Amino acid sequence: METSSEERPIIEIDDFSFSYNRGETDTLKNISVSCPEKKVTAFIGPSGCGKSTLLRSLNRINDLVDTACITNGQIRIMGQDINTPEVDPIELRKNVGMVFQKYNPFPKSIYDNVAYGLNLQGKQKQSDLDDAVEKSLRGAALWDEVKDRLKDSALGLSGGQQQRLCIARTIAVNPKIILMDEPCSALDPIATAHVEQLINTLKQEYTIVIVTHSMQQATRISDNTAFFYLGELIEFSPTKELFSNPKNKRTEDYVSGRFG
Amino acid sequence: MSKEHPFINKKQFSFLGLGKQDAIKFLFGGNALISIIALILITLFLAKESIYFFPDYQSNLNIYRKSGKEFADYAENQLKYQKEIKSLVTQVKQYELFHQAGVDAYIPELFSTMKTVAIEKMTSELLAVKIAKNRITSKEIIWDIWSEGSPEEQAQMKAQKAEFSQNLIKTQEALTAKINKIAPSIKISTLSPQFQKKAYEVQRQEPSAIKTLQEALISYFSNYTVSTKTPDFITQSSRSGVEKRTVLLQTPLFSNLSQVEKELTETYLPFNAFVEKLRDHALLVSIRAESFLSAADRKKAIEEGIPEASPEKKKKLLIDLKRLITEDQDYGQQAEVLYATLPEHQELLSKMTSSSHAIFPKLPNINEFENKGARRIHKKLTKLLKDYDAFMAQQRSNMESWRHDQTIGFLKTLGGFVFGQKWISNSSWHNFFGLAPLFGGSLFITLIAITIATPFAVGGAIYVNRIASKAEQNFIKPIIEFIQAIPSVVLAFLGVVVVGQNILKLSYIPWLEWLPGFPASGEQMMLTAGVLLAFMAIPTMFTLAEDAINNVPKSYTEASLSLGATRLQTIFNVIIPSSLSGVVAAILLGFGRIIGETMVVLLVAGGTIDWPTTWTDPVHTMTGIIAQSTGEAAPGSIQYRALFLVGLFLFGISLIINSLAQNVIKKFGSKH
Numbered sequence: 024m025e026t027s028s029e030e031r032p033i034i035e036i037d038d039f040s041f042s043y044n045r046g047e048t049d050t051l052k053n054i055s056v057s058c059p060e061k062k063v064t065a066f067i068g069p070s071g072c073g074k075s076t077l078l079r080s081l082n083r084i085n086d087l088v089d090t091a092c093i094t095n096g097q098i099r100i101m102g103q104d105i106n107t108p109e110v111d112p113i114e115l116r117k118n119v120g121m122v123f124q125k126y127n128p129f130p131k132s133i134y135d136n137v138a139y140g141l142n143l144q145g146k147q148k149q150s151d152l153d154d155a156v157e158k159s160l161r162g163a164a165l166w167d168e169v170k171d172r173l174k175d176s177a178l179g180l181s182g183g184q185q186q187r188l189c190i191a192r193t194i195a196v197n198p199k200i201i202l203m204d205e206p207c208s209a210l211d212p213i214a215t216a217h218v219e220q221l222i223n224t225l226k227q228e229y230t231i232v233i234v235t236h237s238m239q240q241a242t243r244i245s246d247n248t249a250f251f252y253l254g255e256l257i258e259f260s261p262t263k264e265l266f267s268n269p270k271n272k273r274t275e276d277y278v279s280g281r282f283g
Numbered sequence: 284m285s286k287e288h289p290f291i292n293k294k295q296f297s298f299l300g301l302g303k304q305d306a307i308k309f310l311f312g313g314n315a316l317i318s319i320i321a322l323i324l325i326t327l328f329l330a331k332e333s334i335y336f337f338p339d340y341q342s343n344l345n346i347y348r349k350s351g352k353e354f355a356d357y358a359e360n361q362l363k364y365q366k367e368i369k370s371l372v373t374q375v376k377q378y379e380l381f382h383q384a385g386v387d388a389y390i391p392e393l394f395s396t397m398k399t400v401a402i403e404k405m406t407s408e409l410l411a412v413k414i415a416k417n418r419i420t421s422k423e424i425i426w427d428i429w430s431e432g433s434p435e436e437q438a439q440m441k442a443q444k445a446e447f448s449q450n451l452i453k454t455q456e457a458l459t460a461k462i463n464k465i466a467p468s469i470k471i472s473t474l475s476p477q478f479q480k481k482a483y484e485v486q487r488q489e490p491s492a493i494k495t496l497q498e499a500l501i502s503y504f505s506n507y508t509v510s511t512k513t514p515d516f517i518t519q520s521s522r523s524g525v526e527k528r529t530v531l532l533q534t535p536l537f538s539n540l541s542q543v544e545k546e547l548t549e550t551y552l553p554f555n556a557f558v559e560k561l562r563d564h565a566l567l568v569s570i571r572a573e574s575f576l577s578a579a580d581r582k583k584a585i586e587e588g589i590p591e592a593s594p595e596k597k598k599k600l601l602i603d604l605k606r607l608i609t610e611d612q613d614y615g616q617q618a619e620v621l622y623a624t625l626p627e628h629q630e631l632l633s634k635m636t637s638s639s640h641a642i643f644p645k646l647p648n649i650n651e652f653e654n655k656g657a658r659r660i661h662k663k664l665t666k667l668l669k670d671y672d673a674f675m676a677q678q679r680s681n682m683e684s685w686r687h688d689q690t691i692g693f694l695k696t697l698g699g700f701v702f703g704q705k706w707i708s709n710s711s712w713h714n715f716f717g718l719a720p721l722f723g724g725s726l727f728i729t730l731i732a733i734t735i736a737t738p739f740a741v742g743g744a745i746y747v748n749r750i751a752s753k754a755e756q757n758f759i760k761p762i763i764e765f766i767q768a769i770p771s772v773v774l775a776f777l778g779v780v781v782v783g784q785n786i787l788k789l790s791y792i793p794w795l796e797w798l799p800g801f802p803a804s805g806e807q808m809m810l811t812a813g814v815l816l817a818f819m820a821i822p823t824m825f826t827l828a829e830d831a832i833n834n835v836p837k838s839y840t841e842a843s844l845s846l847g848a849t850r851l852q853t854i855f856n857v858i859i860p861s862s863l864s865g866v867v868a869a870i871l872l873g874f875g876r877i878i879g880e881t882m883v884v885l886l887v888a889g890g891t892i893d894w895p896t897t898w899t900d901p902v903h904t905m906t907g908i909i910a911q912s913t914g915e916a917a918p919g920s921i922q923y924r925a926l927f928l929v930g931l932f933l934f935g936i937s938l939i940i941n942s943l944a945q946n947v948i949k950k951f952g953s954k955h
Binding site: 082084087089113114116117120121123125127129130131139140142143144189192193196 | 752753836838839840841842843844845846847848849852856857860861
């Protein structure tokens with residue numbers, strides 16, 4: 024089972040179909056994508072094409088929907104099929120963190136937000152915790168802005184800061200993969216630039232899968248891009264290739280702005 | 284003709300210079316205004332009726348002092364203390380005696396009670412037996428006479444005899460079948476309430492006793508046509524119960540107790556007579572004082588009536604006027620009589636205390652008692668004895684420093700109302716209106732109810748909102764909210780019949796005896812009311828708490844789960860802290876709902892006006908007293924006003940709690 028990361032992509036989505044209504048209609052249809060380790064993979068496509076659904080399947084947060092079910096195929100992360108009964112979703116999510124479209128820090132202090140994931144794993148030494156919080160905040164390029172007010176409520180930060188706090192919160196538990204669901208859609212251009220910069224730094228340590236509506240953003244930050252349309256994967260190739268030389272007509276129409 | 288601009292409204296609706304928009308504004312504004320005015324009027328009305336209570340109560344308390352009732356009560360307190368000690372000794376003796384005599388003492392009584400229940404349930408079968416028997420007895424003489432008749436007649440008689448006895452056997456069979464069927468249903472809970480306590484006591488000491496008695500019932504009625512003799516073991520236990528008690532009373536422990544009991548009664552007889560004398564004097568003075576007070580009002584009324592009255596009526600009124608006591612008595616002179624009794628009191632008191640001190644050491648030690656109830660009362664007794672001297676001296680010094688002419692001020696009147704331990708109306712001695720025991724009853728019942736309801740309501744809300752599936756949600760929510768539709772009086776029935784009974788039963792379970800207040804003395808108590816009110820508060824609290832939890836964004840849950848939290852960790856670390864203000868508000872509003880509830884507490888709280896000491900005590904409440912005595916209080920009387928004041932107080936509490944809840948929501952509610 025164990026293979027080195029160079030040879031084998033960390034996420035392998037294999038002929039995957041998914042339904043929100045007990046299999047009546049498939050939201051995702053026979054998707055196959057593989058994301059290499061320590062690279063940024065972008066999912067693009069018009070609204071309702073299933074890119075967020077696929078993302079949310081990667082850490083099984085879709086389990087919250089009672090009627091959701093997988094109708095075909097499998098998702099393997101680090102070689103393990105994540106939808107078998109022996110997989111503990113809690114352990115999976117510790118390794119596959121997620122950043123949401125609308126920044127959602129808890130109504131707690133900045134410090135407690137970052138320390139949240141660590142505190143879940145049992146009692147931690149205060150000094151270890153302090154180190155981890157600082158490291159994560161530095162990792163999210165937020166440390167200098169908030170180091171003097173760690174005990175203040177996280178809800179007092181600006182939108183961009185709150186989103187970076189959510190990223191800091193995610194990397195604090197030291198995941199292998201970070202999923203980002205349109206992380207910049209609620210941010211202004213300056214805050215977006217901060218986050219994009221951050222993503223570029225983060226990919227040295229983490230594998231990142233990002234859903235985005237902005238094709239410019241995809242070109243700026245991603246290594247590979249997958250284009251989805253109506254629940255189907257239309258094209259998946261290195262970003263430069265997909266944007267400069269799309270193989271599929273629909274991809275071409277979309278990236279050139281003719282629809283979507 | 285210039286064409287009108289399209290923005291100009293061609294036809295303006297107008298009434299008294301007001302446009303359509305204004306009319307709508309006034310309509311809705313008026314509705315809001317009416318609610319506000321109603322609220323103000325209610326407050327004013329309550330305040331107006333109750334504010335007069337204070338001067339009335341002040342004069343009431345002043346009469347209490349001036350007339351010497353207060354003086355007499357100090358002596359009465361001493362007497363009561365002494366009597367209480369004696370009565371506790373008697374109780375200790377009774378508890379221990381019945382314990383040591385064993386269940387035998389109760390068995391015969393219990394059997395006859397159960398038999399009565401059985402007979403009520405089998406009236407038709409028993410009637411059939413009786414008729415069959417009567418038919419036989421009425422023919423027996425004839426059969427005797429004809430037994431020497433012709434063979435033909437003899438055969439006829441024989442056939443009739445056989446038929447009749449066959450008939451009797453048949454009725455017996457029916458009876459046997461019936462008793463076998465109903466015997467198991469004759470349980471403790473079907474007996475009349477006054478026997479239940481004894482029955483539970485029997486069951487506690489002898490768990491199989493009830494079953495044995497049921498079997499005895501079966502065998503008694505299965506043999507009913509042959510003999511109606513009480514089963515042997517019953518008569519035996521009756522005899523042995525009496526014997527045992529007689530023997531027990533000879534043992535040192537009980538003979539000692541009886542001796543103490545007797546001697547204690549003797550200690551207070553002369554003192555009792557002395558107190559009676561004081562009370563008679565004070566009562567007379569207070570009656571005169573009260574009629575003088577009312578005379579002033581009456582005089583004024585008559586004088587106002589005279590000019591309008593007819594000549595005859597006028598005559599009558601003038602006579603009435605002359606009869607009125609218009610001159611107040613000399614209280615100083617009356618009080619002198621009381622002051623003069625102080626030496627006599629001193630003498631009688633020291634006699635009583637010194638002879639009591641000679642008796643107290645004879646009381647058996649607590650270790651000599653086996654029964655838990657007896658031990659509990661013994662502890663109470665020991666405490667009374669410890670405080671004996673201090674109490675007597677305190678009351679004596681109160682008497683010495685008592686002055687009839689020290690008037691009671693407003694603050695003391697207020698204190699007398701708020702902290703007064705007695706609420707007595709229509710008393711032949713003196714009426715008191717002290718809020719404390721009623722407030723205590725309301726408060727403790729509410730606290731019990733909240734303690735029970737909170738986990739259910741909040742837990743239920745969390746489950747429904749965060750864990751349950753859609754189908755479960757649609758099932759659970761309406762059901763919990765439906766509880767609210769149950770009329771409280773119906774719930775109170777349930778309380779009397781089911782909840783109270785079962786708590787009483789529970790309190791007699793031996794291994795629960797360590798709980799304070801167990802076993803309970805009756806089914807009406809704070810705990811019963813608390814349980815029912817908790818049930819009533821759950822829908823309110825559940826709905827509000829569920830709203831609060833629902834307001835926690837789903838994204839918090841997703842974020843928490845994405846960080847590797849379990850569902851439970853998410854609930855406790857994110858959802859509850861985020862919705863805490865709403866949950867607290869829900870609890871507060873539940874509190875407000877419960878403290879104002881009337882019907883349930885009136886029917887199941889017990890109605891004893893006393894500051895509660897444990898959760899199984901019967902109590903009365905503020906709402907209960909209003910519902911109970913408003914009908915009997917004459918409008919304008921002091922009791923009537925006292926009730927209004929209680930109402931105002933209750934209103935104030937609800938107002939404070941509601942505004943508190945609103946503040947909690949406003950202050951911490953909309954953070955997310």
